[in-house]
Amino acid sequence: MNDFASAKVLHTLPWNSAYITSLAFIGNDQVAAANKKGDILVWNLAVPEGKTPDPVRRLVGHTNEINRILITPDGKTLISASSDHTVKYWDALSDQGEPGSVVLNDGFLPKGVTEKVDKVPPPPAPVEVKVIVQKPIRDLTNHAEWVLGLTQTPDGKTLVTGDDQGVIIVWDLPAGKELRRWQATQWISSLGVSPDGKTVAASQHTPFIRFKQGLEAFVPHFHFWDVESGTSKLDLSKEIPQGMSTVVYSPDGKWLAAAHGNVQTEKDQGKIMLLDPATGKKVRELAGHPVGTNDLAFHPDGKHLFSCGRDQQIKIWNLEDGKLVRDFGKFADRGVWIGAISISPDGRLLAAADRAGQILIYLLTT
Numbered sequence: 504m505n506d507f508a509s510a511k512v513l514h515t516l517p518w519n520s521a522y523i524t525s526l527a528f529i530g531n532d533q534v535a536a537a538n539k540k541g542d543i544l545v546w547n548l549a550v551p552e553g554k555t556p557d558p559v560r561r562l563v564g565h566t567n568e569i570n571r572i573l574i575t576p577d578g579k580t581l582i583s584a585s586s587d588h589t590v591k592y593w594d595a596l597s598d599q600g601e602p603g604s605v606v607l608n609d610g611f612l613p614k615g616v617t618e619k620v621d622k623v624p625p626p627p628a629p630v631e632v633k634v635i636v637q638k639p640i641r642d643l644t645n646h647a648e649w650v651l652g653l654t655q656t657p658d659g660k661t662l663v664t665g666d667d668q669g670v671i672i673v674w675d676l677p678a679g680k681e682l683r684r685w686q687a688t689q690w691i692s693s694l695g696v697s698p699d700g701k702t703v704a705a706s707q708h709t710p711f712i713r714f715k716q717g718l719e720a721f722v723p724h725f726h727f728w729d730v731e732s733g734t735s736k737l738d739l740s741k742e743i744p745q746g747m748s749t750v751v752y753s754p755d756g757k758w759l760a761a762a763h764g765n766v767q768t769e770k771d772q773g774k775i776m777l778l779d780p781a782t783g784k785k786v787r788e789l790a791g792h793p794v795g796t797n798d799l800a801f802h803p804d805g806k807h808l809f810s811c812g813r814d815q816q817i818k819i820w821n822l823e824d825g826k827l828v829r830d831f832g833k834f835a836d837r838g839v840w841i842g843a844i845s846i847s848p849d850g851r852l853l854a855a856a857d858r859a860g861q862i863l864i865y866l867l868t869t
Contacts, residue, residue, distance in 0.1 A: 506828055507819055507867055514555055514864040516546055519609040523856035525572045526845035529595045534854045535581055536862055537572045541565035548864060561605050561634045562593050571653040584653035590664055592641035603636035641679050645672055652694035657754050661700045665691025671703060673730055685733030688724045695750040697780055703728040704759055706747035727783060739783045753801045756780060758822060760808055762796035773812050787825040792816060797842050803850040811841035817855055
């Protein structure tokens with residue numbers, strides 16, 4: 504079995520000081536990243552050995568932070584969900600657009616606090632790179648609040664979105680047409696849709712800042728929602744009492760993974776739960792990231808789950824026995840969180856983004 508022992512950093516891609524919120528591979532040789540400023544950049548990773556890839560495209564149109572992006576299974580469309588209340592479609596393969604530029608290393612996160620070095624190193628010099636600027640090909644404007652949840656079925660037919668008023672919308676993905684919606688119990692912090700498109704798993708919670716009722720309103724909810732009827736067919740709130748930062752179905756439908764992350768308090772323990780997608784029963788609990796798990800990704804081999812967290816680490820888990828295969832990075836109680844990860848369709852590359860605005864590309868297998 505692959506233990507990823509030879510995995511190593513292949514590229515370090517700088518951007519700016521804005522927190523990168525989500526990543527998605529476009530095929531096996533391009534990666535897209537979205538940040539809190541509402542920008543999306545696309546890098547071409549197919550470069551000569553020893554050369555650092557530059558971004559080649561900038562996708563503009565969002566007016567607030569982007570919370571999640573994904574690539575449709577056919578690799579043709581990038582979809583983004585934003586706090587500007589919109590969901591946008593982009594041509595993932597086009598190289599057409601207006602000429603423009605982007606400044607890399609524009610702002611930096613001071614080093615030295617975590618590492619306890621004597622002298623903080625100087626910031627890298629800003630670099631201006633020419634890119635193609637592209638606009639969305641479709642806008643979905645049916646949400647009235649921040650769109651936080653975004654997921655799709657493996658056949659590329661169904662899209663599901665959720666916002667911070669607890670509204671869940673199911674879409675005909677190719678047509679961009681709303682099929683149905685329903686009201687969840689609280690705002691949607693993360694959601695996933697089963698591969699057969701029949702069930703939506705949603706982690707819901709009310710943030711402290713918006714709370715004006717009794718303490719019971721603080722208790723996060725976790726439901727399995729029936730897509731056809733929009734009714735809750737399983738309430739797992741007692742079994743999963745914490746807010747989940749990410750909820751992901753494995754492509755084969757065998758696993759549902761949910762991770763406890765940046766919800767409510769910094770003292771949260773970031774355990775990862777592996778659930779039976781049919782019953783919601785907890786099959787296994789992984790140690791996760793002690794300070795909070797931020798993102799999850801299933802490896803295409805169907806045998807491993809990757810996670811990243813607020814401890815600055817990336818971890819690889821064996822799904823069958825729950826054991827830790829290996830980890831990348833040095834544990835830190837505070838510092839630059841790893842906020843998002845993505846794995847290339849062929850399983851060779853891992854992209855990991857941090858709050859300092861840079862992306863690490865790992866070569867997982869040769």
